[in-house]
Amino acid sequence: AQTVTQSQPEMSVQEAETVTLSCxxxxxxxxxxxxxxKQPPSRQMILVIRQEAYKQQNATENRFSVNFQKxxxxxxxxxxxxxxxxxxxxxxxxxxTYNQGGKLIFGQGTELSVKP
Amino acid sequence: EPEVTQTPSHQVTQMGQEVILxxxxxxxxxxxxxYRQILGQKVEFLVSFYNNEISExxxxxxxxxxxxxxxxxxxxxxxxxxxxxxxxxxxxxxxxGWQPQxxxxxxxxxxx
Numbered sequence: 001a002q003t004v005t006q007s008q009p010e011m012s013v014q015e016a017e018t019v020t021l022s023c024x025x026x027x028x029x030x031x032x033x034x035x036x037x038k039q040p041p042s043r044q045m046i047l048v049i050r051q052e053a054y055k056q057q058n059a060t061e062n063r064f065s066v067n068f069q070k071x072x073x074x075x076x077x078x079x080x081x082x083x084x085x086x087x088x089x090x091x092x093x094x095x096x097t098y099n100q101g102g103k104l105i106f107g108q109g110t111e112l113s114v115k116p
Numbered sequence: 117e118p119e120v121t122q123t124p125s126h127q128v129t130q131m132g133q134e135v136i137l138x139x140x141x142x143x144x145x146x147x148x149x150x151y152r153q154i155l156g157q158k159v160e161f162l163v164s165f166y167n168n169e170i171s172e173x174x175x176x177x178x179x180x181x182x183x184x185x186x187x188x189x190x191x192x193x194x195x196x197x198x199x200x201x202x203x204x205x206x207x208x209x210x211x212x213g214w215q216p217q218x219x220x221x222x223x224x225x226x227x228x
Contacts, residue, residue: 045219100213101147103161
């Protein structure tokens with residue numbers, strides 16, 4: 001069974017600085033999707049970025065980028081030029097490509113605070 | 117941009133009562149999901165639904181739970197006899213196959 005681990009329960013960053021959130025996962029599958037979701041205090045679940053395992057190029061969405069290391073089963077999220085609105089819980093998630101309607105498997109989350 | 121909508125936003129129910137949580141997925145999506153998040157914990161998968169039947173369910177999704185798509189737009193989660201430990205945020209999500217899942221804003225369920 002696949003597992004997702006986020007070993008940093010809390011992280012803090014100064015506004016305008018860069019922060020990296022860590023995520024590792026375990027799977028025997030060779031192809032899969034990885035995601036980062038943001039959950040602000042309102043508790044919505046907002047997709048931040050996704051990575052397809054067969055793509056070697058790291059995904060980027062504006063200030064958000066990932067460092068995908070397939071061999072190490074590592075998928076970290078880098079937030080550049082951090083803003084106050086980035087403060088939230090961040091969840092790393094895994095999804096199989098075995099079937100189209102595959103479930104998301106989430107990590108425990110990292111609470112990010114942004115200091116002005 | 118199309119959204120997944122969930123109602124109600126907050127439901128308070130007495131233990132032992134039945135509760136129905138409602139969701140309207142994005143109209144052209146075919147895959148529907150329910151997830152649960154107990155306060156302070158990670159998001160957990162409950163069930164996925166496709167072509168009018170359950171495609172996968174977790175150990176959490178026992179006989180107390182059921183899902184239904186009663187018409188062409190709604191997707192519901194029913195808990196037959198609620199327990200204190202059912203208190204959680206319940207998220208509905210939908211997807212168009214390989215595309216990422218889109219989540220609703222959640223229903224906060226409080227069992228007294």
